Amino acid sequence: MSNLPVLFFQIAVPWSSLAPHFWGSRFVSLYQEVIMVGVLSLLLPILLSAIVVFIASSVIHMASPWHKSDYPAMPRQDEVMAALRPFGTPPGDYMVPRAASMEEMKSPEFAAKMAEGPSLIVTVVPSGPFSMTRNLTMWFAYVLVVGIFAAYIAGRALPAGAAYLEVFRFAGATAFIGYTAALWQMSIWYRRSWGTTVKATMDGLIYALLTAGIFGWLWPQ
Numbered sequence: 001m002s003n004l005p006v007l008f009f010q011i012a013v014p015w016s017s018l019a020p021h022f023w024g025s026r027f028v029s030l031y032q033e034v035i036m037v038g039v040l041s042l043l044l045p046i047l048l049s050a051i052v053v054f055i056a057s058s059v060i061h062m063a064s065p066w067h068k069s070d071y072p073a074m075p076r077q078d079e080v081m082a083a084l085r086p087f088g089t090p091p092g093d094y095m096v097p098r099a100a101s102m103e104e105m106k107s108p109e110f111a112a113k114m115a116e117g118p119s120l121i122v123t124v125v126p127s128g129p130f131s132m133t134r135n136l137t138m139w140f141a142y143v144l145v146v147g148i149f150a151a152y153i154a155g156r157a158l159p160a161g162a163a164y165l166e167v168f169r170f171a172g173a174t175a176f177i178g179y180t181a182a183l184w185q186m187s188i189w190y191r192r193s194w195g196t197t198v199k200a201t202m203d204g205l206i207y208a209l210l211t212a213g214i215f216g217w218l219w220p221q
Contacts, residue, residue, distance in 0.1 A: 035159055035160065036155055036156055036159070037154070037155035037158065037159065037160055037219075037220055038155060039148060039151045039152055039155060041155070041160075041220055042151040042154075042155060042215070042218075042219075042220075044218050045147070045151065045214050045215045045217075045218040045219070046144065046147040046148055046150075046151050047144075047147075048214050048218065049143075049147050049150075049175075049210060049211040049214040049215065050140065050143040050144045050147050052210050052211075052214060053143050053207045053210055053211060054139070054140050054143055056206060056207065056210060057139070057143075057203065057207065060203055060206070066199060067199060069195075070193070070195075070196045070199070071196075089124050090124070091124050091125055091126050092123075092124055093121075093122070093123050093124075094120070094121070094122045094123075094124065095120070095121050095122075096118075096119065096120040096121075096122065097110065097113040097114060097119065121190050121191060143207075145178075146174075146175055146178035146179060146207075146211070147175070147211060149174055149175075149178055150170075150171040150172075150174040150175045150178070150211055150212075150215060151171070151215070153170055153171075153174040154167055154170040154171045154174065154215060154219075157170050158170060158219075160219075160220040160221060161219075161220070161221050162219060164216040164217070164219070165216070167212070167215050167216040167219045168212040168213065168215070168216040169212070171211055171212045171215035171216070172208045172209060172211065172212030172215075173208075175207065175208040175211040175212065176204060176205060176208035179203070179204030179205075179207050179208055180200070180201045180204035180205070180208075183197050183200050183201055183204070184197055184201075
């Protein structure tokens with residue numbers, strides 16, 4: 001019970017009014033100098049890091065063999081395509097076999113389907129020539145969004161003139177989460193190859209390091 005008046009005093013009195021009594025004017029001056037950096041002030045590192053990451057990702061995927069084994073051809077793919085073509089399956093994500101309810105999933109008939117196989121998790125894409133324009137545009141937009149989040153987190157944590165390594169840490173950690181955190185769910189729940197996920201995570205680490213370096217370099221002084 002003796003702690004209650006102290007607790008009430010700490011809640012009721014603003015911290016700024018207590019600061020001079022405990023740390024003096026030096027603390028107050030330091031406190032006033034810590035001004036957050038707005039996202040608009042970081043447009044240059046956001047844009048430049050997006051361009052650099054976009055170029056790096058293009059080199060990794062098109063000029064190196066790093067990802068060539070990610071999606072191998074299905075055995076007897078021509079026969080599989082010929083067998084599936086008459087069904088006219090619309091684009092989308094599918095699971096085969098797919099139970100309509102939990103009760104059906106527990107049924108002997110569904111267990112027999114799973115045992116007989118094949119079991120598939122498939123993404124059907126539209127037929128026709130594959131255009132990279134849409135994918136590259138969406139990828140660049142995604143990279144920009146990651147840069148904006150990195151700018152927001154770092155800008156709320158650090159003032160102008162922060163040390164390079166401090167900016168590197170906050171921007172890099174945020175970018176790494178943005179590029180990689182959700183990748184592992186696909187292997188955990190949907191059986192995507194762990195090798196593919198690990199390689200994509202390494203890509204994300206490279207992108208995060210590039211983003212962190214550019215933010216540290218161009219951080220406002």
